[in-house]
Amino acid sequence: MININQGAPLATVKLDLDLGGKLPWFRCDDGYSTSSSYKPVKCTSPKCALASKPITCVSCNAAHPLKTWCHKNACSVRTSNPVSKFVGYGELITDLVTVKSNDGFRFLSVPAIPATIVAPSRYAFGCATSGDFSLHGLAKGVQGVAGLGRSSVLSLISQFSDGFRFPRIFALDFGSGDANGRIYFGGGPYVYAFPSYLDLKQEYLTYTPLLVNPKLSEEYFIDVISIKIHGETVPIVDKRLFSINKITGVGGTKIDFQAPYTILQTSIYKAVTKVYIKWAKSMNITMVPPVAPFGTCYKTSTLPDFVLEGDKVPPGVAFIFPKNELRTGEMTWTGGDVTCLAFIDGGLNPKTSIVIGVFNLNFFVEFDISGSRFGYVQPIFP
Template sequence: MAGLGRTKISLPTQLASAFSFDRKFAFCFSSSNGVVIFGDGPYGFAANVGSAPNVVYDSKSLTYTPLLINPVSTASAFSQGEPSAEYFIGVKAIKIDEKVVSVNTSLLSIDSNGVGGTKISTVDPYTVLEASIYKVVTEAFVKASIARNITRVDSTPPFEFCYSFDNLPGTPLGAAVPTIELVLQNENVVWEMFGANSMVNINDEVLCLGIVNGGENPRSSIVIGGYQLENHLVQFDLAASRLGFSSSLFARKTDCFRFNFTSTA
């Protein structure tokens, strides 16, 4: 295990100090493999079709949103007044198929007790939503799924909302289900979740919405989990206190497994 948090003893901070590079690191995970890169880009990926050129991401091609500081530590043991070492971003709204879902917006902010807000987590396998947010998001997702004539089937724990592959076409971005959008600092900065990141294949016949109910009064209202991070390049710019992210690499005909260590051109 490697500590990648916002502390002076974390691996990114120590490596940046030892080798005099920017306090940045990025990761890109897939279901089978992944990579963590310390320092700045550009970041190159081999295309998965024919002799197509590499896909390259740099500071101009990533989308950025501020990293927020939770004033209260989220660790199991901490000193009074110590801020959290975890990574938080500001979600302003949630959309399903481009329609805004009515959520209690006070839950989207971090209060003085360190409760609320949106956390990035590789520890949680799937995205976790506070109970009331979960309710309205899943209701909107089900309504949009009915409009698409997608057949719902029995639940498969821990997932409540599951669907048959019948009448559900595939796309390069996964199953053609309603799109989930997290609107960040403004309408132009959006984290999109297509079928490849929102739906979990249970077997050859069933897939389920990979979002779980976090119950009432969780420490963080939204936790973006590991499955939803897969096949996105995510950069943590600690010096500038911002998070950079790509859209799904599937849209560029590549994936995290194809990170190119030898060339970025």
């Protein structure tokens, strides 16, 4: 999730991240919105045409009494929950948002140098009025969703890009341990101390092209052409699963922050687990009963202690692209003496063959919409 500073007086609003979201929104019915800078967008406004097709006007009646969250003839919009898939209704509004400008070095300073506060600017949001149903399934304390859709002109990244005149690029540091994650808008720099100062963008990011799905234009698809398990290519009988059908939009590989672990179409999942089970057997790793939602689990104490040797040893799992690869870990601890292969069976006929979840994205990723490419930091794995 991310925090944004919104409204007057300024209030922190927690939003869940939705890579395919067309519009940022938050729940504002029943007293949720107390901002004096909150303004409804008229259904006759050009902005309404961008948010709602067909254009529909809000009507306040006995069932919807006139309150701060119901404005007659405001632009009616739909608000989509990426977890529960619930689609609610509300109105399009604008409000002030304050952000921090950071050169990448400030948070590394001792003592830390505060980031520059940028003057508040007005941005469009959906005002969800469907009650608790709007937030069902989202993280505790979340008040809405930060839509980061690729093609929508009202997604948060598009609005920030237009408002601050920077490229449509955003990046996420997922954090680790007790460290908080960060989201960057505008393209960096992304400065870290390892132990000396370095900019991930200049020195460590590897890129692969973003693909366009004709039916899911907001989503972020990449071109995975094969998968390797400890150096062995997984045999996939139907290689068409790796491609996006140009008519139906079915197939291919996308990235999804709502998926904790990577989800594979059943035949791909079975092929991956078969190769992994063979490798684990050769390493004398003891298999144990699976722990849901995983299907292949092992006794943690029998796993080998790999020594990090960079490129001298093949990575555990690699998603292969036409010109490079994303190396990633394959096992996740589930408690006690059980560790599981971090892939989930997604069924025989999912819309998307491979959905890469947060666990397999390592610690840092960049979405360069302007350059139509996806950047990631290549880890060192045995």
